[in-house]
Amino acid sequence: MFERETVKAMMTEQVRKTLERNFANIGTLPAIIGSLVRILNDPRSSTKDLAKVISADQVLCSKLLRIVNSAYYNLKQEVIDVKHAISLIGYNTIRCFMFCITIFDNAFSLQSGVVFDKEEFWYHSLSTAVISRKIGERLRLENSQDLFVAGLVHDIGKVLMLQFMPAKFYRILEIAKRENISFNDVERKLFCTDHSEIGAWAMTRWELPDMLIKCVQYHHHALFNTDCAEPHEIVSLADSITKENEIGFSGDKISSEYYDILKWKYNIRQRWIERALIDVKRETENYADIIGNKK
Numbered sequence: 001m002f003e004r005e006t007v008k009a010m011m012t013e014q015v016r017k018t019l020e021r022n023f024a025n026i027g028t029l030p031a032i033i034g035s036l037v038r039i040l041n042d043p044r045s046s047t048k049d050l051a052k053v054i055s056a057d058q059v060l061c062s063k064l065l066r067i068v069n070s071a072y073y074n075l076k077q078e079v080i081d082v083k084h085a086i087s088l089i090g091y092n093t094i095r096c097f098m099f100c101i102t103i104f105d106n107a108f109s110l111q112s113g114v115v116f117d118k119e120e121f122w123y124h125s126l127s128t129a130v131i132s133r134k135i136g137e138r139l140r141l142e143n144s145q146d147l148f149v150a151g152l153v154h155d156i157g158k159v160l161m162l163q164f165m166p167a168k169f170y171r172i173l174e175i176a177k178r179e180n181i182s183f184n185d186v187e188r189k190l191f192c193t194d195h196s197e198i199g200a201w202a203m204t205r206w207e208l209p210d211m212l213i214k215c216v217q218y219h220h221h222a223l224f225n226t227d228c229a230e231p232h233e234i235v236s237l238a239d240s241i242t243k244e245n246e247i248g249f250s251g252d253k254i255s256s257e258y259y260d261i262l263k264w265k266y267n268i269r270q271r272w273i274e275r276a277l278i279d280v281k282r283e284t285e286n287y288a289d290i291i292g293n294k295k
């Protein structure tokens with residue numbers, strides 16, 4: 001079973017110190033993230049608590065109402081009440097969605113260059129989220145909606161790198177492009193860690209759910225200890241399907257070395273991918289439009 005301590009154990013002392021130093025400012029994230037993390041973590045938190053936090057933030061509030069009033073949910077009457085909106089979409093999905101929007105928006109608003117395209121990154125994350133959920137539904141897993149959230153946050157480490165160490169981030173991006181190697185390989189060579197460890201490390205500090213941390217930490221390191229479905233493998237598979245089909249961009253176009261094995265393990269054939277992509281593109285486009293990150 002996954003333990004929070006695993007994140008620490010995986011890292012060398014040197015890497016941990018580097019992270020502590022580089023992420024000393026992590027506490028300067030907007031207060032609303034702290035509120036969302038608290039709600040995300042508290043099993044006693046309710047729709048009312050979440051509605052209160054979202055209502056206090058005009059941007060989040062309007063994004064949520066746009067999600068619920070979009071053509072995707074096909075409602076007959078316009079929803080104007082945040083609590084009602086949460087009850088329609090589902091508490092778990094919304095709280096994580098709001099969390100991601102806030103983290104991503106915060107990082108990208110500080111971005112000075114134009115080298116990394118925010119919209120393309122959203123497409124990559126949303127497509128990985130939708131495909132992860134679809135694979136979960138195909139396997140009839142109970143946690144398919146959680147897989148959506150895991151797909152959405154899987155590259156959160158990159159967002160944090162962009163925010164807290166932009167020079168390093170751009171250097172990795174540039175080398176990966178020039179030498180046509182994965183972002184992950186460049187990170188490891190230059191930095192002795194990668195965005196999956198950074199993301200998992202930050203999420204551990206924020207005390208987010210173990211399942212999400214595990215998906216973030218291992219989405220480039222598929223483990224094959226069991227015959228049963230593993231959420232991080234599903235996210236890894238969805239990540240590769242997204243890259244292979246060039247939906248958005250997250251730093252490189254290279255799919256996982258485990259892609260073929262994962263397709264085999266989860267019995268994902270090309271025909272299923274082609275059919276799924278029709279929904280994925282429509283849903284991804286819809287979400288990207290709603291959350292207001294289109295150019």
Ligand SMILES: [Fe+2]
Binds near residue numbers: 154155195196219220
């Ligand atoms: Fe990644």
Ligand SMILES: [Fe+2]
Binds near residue numbers: 154
């Ligand atoms: Fe990714």
